[in-house]
Amino acid sequence: MKIAVIGAGVIGVTTALELVSHGHEVVVYEKGSGIAQQASFAASGFMGPGLVNSWTAPGMFSRQFKNWFTGESGIRLNGLLEFPAAWVWQWLRACRDPEFSLKLSSLQRLAFYSQEVFKGVTEQYGLSYESSPGSLMLCRSEADLQKVDLQLSLLKDAGILYKTLSAADTRAIEPALSTETELWGAVCFPQDAVANCRQFTLLAKQEAEQLGVVFKTGHEVLPLSVSKPRLLHVADKESELFDHVVVCAGIHSKAIVHKLGIHLPVQAVHGYSLSAALREEMDAPLCGVVDAKHQVAIARSGQRIRVSGMCEIGPARQASEKNTGLLYKVLNDWFPGAAKTQDNVQVWRGARDVMSDGVPVLGLSGVPGVWLNTGHGNHGWACSSGSARAIADMVSGRDCEIDLKGLGIERF
Numbered sequence: 001m002k003i004a005v006i007g008a009g010v011i012g013v014t015t016a017l018e019l020v021s022h023g024h025e026v027v028v029y030e031k032g033s034g035i036a037q038q039a040s041f042a043a044s045g046f047m048g049p050g051l052v053n054s055w056t057a058p059g060m061f062s063r064q065f066k067n068w069f070t071g072e073s074g075i076r077l078n079g080l081l082e083f084p085a086a087w088v089w090q091w092l093r094a095c096r097d098p099e100f101s102l103k104l105s106s107l108q109r110l111a112f113y114s115q116e117v118f119k120g121v122t123e124q125y126g127l128s129y130e131s132s133p134g135s136l137m138l139c140r141s142e143a144d145l146q147k148v149d150l151q152l153s154l155l156k157d158a159g160i161l162y163k164t165l166s167a168a169d170t171r172a173i174e175p176a177l178s179t180e181t182e183l184w185g186a187v188c189f190p191q192d193a194v195a196n197c198r199q200f201t202l203l204a205k206q207e208a209e210q211l212g213v214v215f216k217t218g219h220e221v222l223p224l225s226v227s228k229p230r231l232l233h234v235a236d237k238e239s240e241l242f243d244h245v246v247v248c249a250g251i252h253s254k255a256i257v258h259k260l261g262i263h264l265p266v267q268a269v270h271g272y273s274l275s276a277a278l279r280e281e282m283d284a285p286l287c288g289v290v291d292a293k294h295q296v297a298i299a300r301s302g303q304r305i306r307v308s309g310m311c312e313i314g315p316a317r318q319a320s321e322k323n324t325g326l327l328y329k330v331l332n333d334w335f336p337g338a339a340k341t342q343d344n345v346q347v348w349r350g351a352r353d354v355m356s357d358g359v360p361v362l363g364l365s366g367v368p369g370v371w372l373n374t375g376h377g378n379h380g381w382a383c384s385s386g387s388a389r390a391i392a393d394m395v396s397g398r399d400c401e402i403d404l405k406g407l408g409i410e411r412f
């Protein structure tokens with residue numbers, strides 16, 4: 001079948017690779033001049049089921065509200081006019097149990113499956129990219145651990161490994177952790193990993209191209225129309241008809257399917273990352289770590305250290321460099337000598353496409369021939385390979401290897 005994929009971030013590229021491996025003729029449309037230039041550009045790189053969380057959790061709102069007053073929240077709202085009231089209302093409802101547990105279990109299942117598919121793809125094509133095994137969630141106090149209690153109990157139910165460590169055991173795993181910062185302990189996720197999302201996406205694109213996928217960069221697809229949803233119109237270019245269309249356009253997916261009567265309750269939540277040259281091996285992290293209190297991640301990516309986190313709603317009010325104080329603080333708290341932060345630091349601001357219930361939308365859109373693989377929020381990299389395989393199976397009329405309950409558009 002002739003299939004169009006809209007968007008060449010990690011989701012679109014992995015989807016194209018799976019579709020061509022399933023024997024289809026695939027064309028990828030990307031409005032930018034290259035691939036992986038939006039949300040997939042400089043993400044933290046955490047993958048695996050341990051650290052996925054659905055953005056919704058019982059008590060989340062009151063915690064963030066309190067943090068706002070103490071100035072410790074990583075969430076920033078740029079103007080009251082930007083307040084996404086309807087989305088927040090739906091989000092609050094999704095924070096209640098059992099809705100929260102069901103959604104988180106779906107996400108963990110997808111991340112677990114993605115990891116298996118990812119390993120298979122890496123081996124099959126012999127891909128080599130920057131990566132490090134394992135991850136740690138650092139707790140400054142016991143209270144940090146209690147906040148994720150429910151999340152951890154669900155991991156246990158899903159058979160996903162994790163271990164709570166004392167401060168001494170944590171320091172044995174990460175000897176460079178600063179002793180100046182109070183450490184209560186950590187949760188260790190041995191099955192997780194950190195890997196370079198953009199690098200992988202570029203490699204996957206090469207493989208897809210060799211198998212015959214055509215990448216059309218500089219091609220912005222106009223919103224799909226009700227009369228002919230599978231006829232793709234591209235600004236200033238010829239239109240083309242496909243048997244199927246898979247929408248993988250990140251935060252822009254909403255506008256692409258809007259005229260079809262599909263309303264995606266998605267919100268752009270921007271985050272930041274800093275990437276700085278490694279200063280001293282001995283002072284750098286060995287695996288990926290996440291500061292549980294500030295939800296800031298630190299990981300090594302080849303000869304660089306990447307620090308990322310924060311949530312910002314609304315347009316940037318000032319230069320990105322002025323918004324990254326929390327990232328520098330957390331880096332200095334844990335690994336003060338690890339990176340050269342004085343010059344040539346790459347500061348990046350990227351948009352996470354966060355659905356109101358915190359989990360992606362996978363599957364048929366409700367309009368024949370139009371499929372959705374979008375709304376991945378903070379876990380698009382972790383869930384990319386499994387989501388791509390599942391979509392390719394569904395489009396090809398095969399049974400999925402994973403239960404996608406709770407991830408379809410019909411839930412809204």
Ligand SMILES: Cc1cc2nc3c(=O)[nH]c(=O)nc-3n(C[C@H](O)[C@H](O)[C@H](O)COP(=O)(O)OP(=O)(O)OC[C@H]3O[C@@H](n4cnc5c(N)ncnc54)[C@H](O)[C@@H]3O)c2cc1C
Nearest residue numbers: 007009011031038039040044045046221250271380381382
């Ligand atoms: C600070 C930060 C840290 C993160 N850390 C992690 C992490 O540790 N682990 C993890 O799993 N995830 C992480 N994420 C999330 C992850 O980066 C995203 O979920 C993932 O990159 C989404 O990929 P995507 O392909 O859906 O979107 P994108 O990469 O944004 O790709 C969408 C593409 O569609 C194109 N497009 C849009 N509209 C059109 C159109 N009309 N026509 C043609 N093309 C179009 C865009 O140009 C873009 O290239 C992080 C995100 C941020 C911001």
